[in-house]
Amino acid sequence: MKVRFWGVRGSFATPGPHFLRYGGNTPAVEIASDSGRRVLIDLGTGATELGKQLMTEEFAEGKGSLPILLTHTHLDHLQGLPFFTPFFIKGNQIQILGAAPSGTPLADVLQNQLNGHYSPLYGLENLAAGVRVDAVGPGSSLPVEGFEVQSAVLPHGGMAVLGFRITADGKSIAYLSDVEYPLGEPTAEALALARGADLLIHDAMFSDAEYESRAGWGHSAVSSAIAVAERAGVGQLALFHHSPDSTDAEIDSIVADARRRTSIPLFAAAETSPQEV
Amino acid sequence: MQVTFWGVRGSYPVPGPDTVRYGGHTSCVEVRSDEGACLILDAGTGLRALGQRLAEEQGTSPSWQYHVILSHVHWDHIQGLPFFQPAYMPGTRIAIYALRAAADELHKVIGGITRHEFFPVPLEAVPADFEFHEVTPGKGFAIPPDFEIAPVALNHPFGAVGYRVRCDGTSLAYISDTAPFDRVLHKQHFLASPEEPSEEDRRVLDAMRADLVSALRGTDTVIFDTHFLPEEFEKFPHWGHSTPDHALDLMTGIGVRRLVLYHHAPSHSDKVMDSIEDTYRRKGNERGVQVVVARERMSLQIGQVTDPGVGP
Numbered sequence: 001m002k003v004r005f006w007g008v009r010g011s012f013a014t015p016g017p018h019f020l021r022y023g024g025n026t027p028a029v030e031i032a033s034d035s036g037r038r039v040l041i042d043l044g045t046g047a048t049e050l051g052k053q054l055m056t057e058e059f060a061e062g063k064g065s066l067p068i069l070l071t072h073t074h075l076d077h078l079q080g081l082p083f084f085t086p087f088f089i090k091g092n093q094i095q096i097l098g099a100a101p102s103g104t105p106l107a108d109v110l111q112n113q114l115n116g117h118y119s120p121l122y123g124l125e126n127l128a129a130g131v132r133v134d135a136v137g138p139g140s141s142l143p144v145e146g147f148e149v150q151s152a153v154l155p156h157g158g159m160a161v162l163g164f165r166i167t168a169d170g171k172s173i174a175y176l177s178d179v180e181y182p183l184g185e186p187t188a189e190a191l192a193l194a195r196g197a198d199l200l201i202h203d204a205m206f207s208d209a210e211y212e213s214r215a216g217w218g219h220s221a222v223s224s225a226i227a228v229a230e231r232a233g234v235g236q237l238a239l240f241h242h243s244p245d246s247t248d249a250e251i252d253s254i255v256a257d258a259r260r261r262t263s264i265p266l267f268a269a270a271e272t273s274p275q276e277v
Numbered sequence: 278m279q280v281t282f283w284g285v286r287g288s289y290p291v292p293g294p295d296t297v298r299y300g301g302h303t304s305c306v307e308v309r310s311d312e313g314a315c316l317i318l319d320a321g322t323g324l325r326a327l328g329q330r331l332a333e334e335q336g337t338s339p340s341w342q343y344h345v346i347l348s349h350v351h352w353d354h355i356q357g358l359p360f361f362q363p364a365y366m367p368g369t370r371i372a373i374y375a376l377r378a379a380a381d382e383l384h385k386v387i388g389g390i391t392r393h394e395f396f397p398v399p400l401e402a403v404p405a406d407f408e409f410h411e412v413t414p415g416k417g418f419a420i421p422p423d424f425e426i427a428p429v430a431l432n433h434p435f436g437a438v439g440y441r442v443r444c445d446g447t448s449l450a451y452i453s454d455t456a457p458f459d460r461v462l463h464k465q466h467f468l469a470s471p472e473e474p475s476e477e478d479r480r481v482l483d484a485m486r487a488d489l490v491s492a493l494r495g496t497d498t499v500i501f502d503t504h505f506l507p508e509e510f511e512k513f514p515h516w517g518h519s520t521p522d523h524a525l526d527l528m529t530g531i532g533v534r535r536l537v538l539y540h541h542a543p544s545h546s547d548k549v550m551d552s553i554e555d556t557y558r559r560k561g562n563e564r565g566v567q568v569v570v571a572r573e574r575m576s577l578q579i580g581q582v583t584d585p586g587v588g589p
Contacts, residue, residue, distance in 0.1 A: 012325055012360055013290035015301025015573075024292025024301070045289055048543070073394045075356065082352070083289050083543075102393060109394045117350050117378065117386050120434035120517060122467040157397050218397060244325075271293075 001171045003199065004030045004274040007046020010205045010241035011076050018247035023271030025049065026076040027177060027241060029201065033168035037146030040068045041164060041175050047080030054086050062091020067144045070098030071177055072161040073109045082119050092129035097142055099162045100135040107133040152189040154179040157218025165193045171277045172197045177241050179203050180218045186228045194232035199277050201269065202228055204239035207254050222258050229264045237266040278444045278579040281307045284323020285571040287504045287540035288353050295546035300573025303353040304453060304540060306500065310423035311445045317345045318451045324357025332362040340368060344420050347375040348453050349437035350386055359396045369405040374412050378436040383409040412438055429492040430485055431455035433517040434463045441492045447580025450493050453502040453540050457523040458486035460514045468515040495532040497580045502540040521557045525564055535567040
């Protein structure tokens with residue numbers, strides 16, 4: 001199984017010379033099984049780059065099929081949707097799976113993102129590809145071909161998001177982005193999703209020092225990511241959802257500091273080539 | 278008057294090594310009068326960095342008022358708004374000017390981008406006080422103490438407005454986003470492909486073009502949506518954007534000193550932008566218009582040399 005980070009930045013895309021090594025696109029992570037099946041998690045601006053890649057393959061002829069998992073619909077996880085080129089090719093089959101935030105059906109949220117005020121697409125019905133939107137309940141096993149996918153609800157400030165555990169080829173990746181544990185205590189659901197995963201991708205938006213003034217914003221300090229990694233006994237930890245104010249040099253120092261504090265192998269997610277898990 | 282570009286990109290922000298020199302943030306331009314009064318044109322992702330700068334300038338002073346003029350509310354022109362730091366400073370007042378393109382009221386449309394599904398802090402919970410002003414094409418208004426604004430209708434899906442800004446005896450025009458005025462008349466429905474204009478549509482387009490030309494006449498500097506290269510435009514003439522050639526055609530012979538190419542396509546790398554600059558500087562020279570390509574953080578003095586409005 002391979003993972004590729006197309007977008008690693010939280011909240012806000014960060015173009016510019018200080019964000020080149022880790023990357024400035026908002027969340028989008030592709031997971032591919034050895035048999036060539038794919039699943040995409042989140043539709044931040046990183047998805048536009050994946051879209052370009054897919055258009056060099058069967059998606060250009062309308063023969064592609066892709067499941068997309070949404071943790072939630074805050075804009076940084078959704079802003080790539082209107083620019084994800086495979087949506088514009090008739091024949092592609094794209095399935096979007098996510099939670100319905102506080103009672104608004106997921107399809108309505110996406111529809112609202114594309115309404116005429118905000119987008120020249122005027123609505124989901126104008127995406128030429130076959131698009132299916134399925135709201136999924138927490139704790140369920142999701143129907144994603146070629147993978148075993150478990151979801152669980154995680155606390156994110158005033159709302160709840162979905163975390164995912166994705167298994168294929170005997171390997172597991174846990175994706176816990178946009179999470180802040182009340183009183184810093186990882187929830188049982190988070191630990192269960194991450195338990196023994198080969199790779200844990202975890203929100204680590206803030207250094208512990210930065211976190212002090214940002215408690216309640218719905219994001220984790222590096223120490224929370226480390227706590228989940230250690231208690232769940234994961235193989236490797238990827239710090240994810242970097243703050244838009246963290247330059248490459250600052251992320252380097254966050255990583256160096258984190259490595260001194262745990263024996264779990266860890267790195268900061270970066271927009272680079274696919275990595276074997 | 279001076280302008281500074283904080284976001285020059287169209288559609289969506291493009292980080293990465295290919296956009297370092299021209300910039301990857303979406304539409305946002307800061308205008309300053311000689312006295313220092315500030316006007317913000319569009320609120321794309323460039324607004325975040327501008328807001329950080331303005332918050333520093335504001336310091337702890339509670340009584341600042343900002344004026345944000347929107348061309349339209351497509352995401353690439355508004356998504357910086359929830360990240361505008363002064364909005365989180367109590368006492369700050371923010372006036373937003375925009376076209377009311379449909380029955381929905383402006384505060385609902387703009388508040389809609391921070392619905393809980395999209396953003397954790399709803400507009401009502403933001404500490405700053407917001408006021409909303411509806412803009413009508415053809416109906417000028419003043420933003421005291423320094424600015425006189427003339428809105429003009431543009432040809433873009435769901436409707437957009439360009440603005441001529443007069444200040445300090447000179448003028449600037451901000452024309453983004455617009456398609457040219459011959460191929461398609463943009464209305465309020467989805468276009469999967471170009472729709473042939475009717476006779477009536479052509480009359481509307483001709484009138485829009487004439488109004489725009491008259492707004493641009495004698496303007497020192499025009500910032501214009503030149504998203505596409507000609508070959509790209511031919512593939513997507515119904516997407517609501519222009520080429521630098523369309524811009525030059527509109528403003529040749531009407532006393533415009535300088536054209537600023539703006540709203541660059543996200544696919545245009547720095548290298549492509551270099552070649553666009555070469556090509557259109559030359560074409561501009563042939564037409565007597567100085568062509569400049571907008572880059573993030575670039576500042577331009579307006580009305581510096583030959584503006585007829587500057588005098589003793």
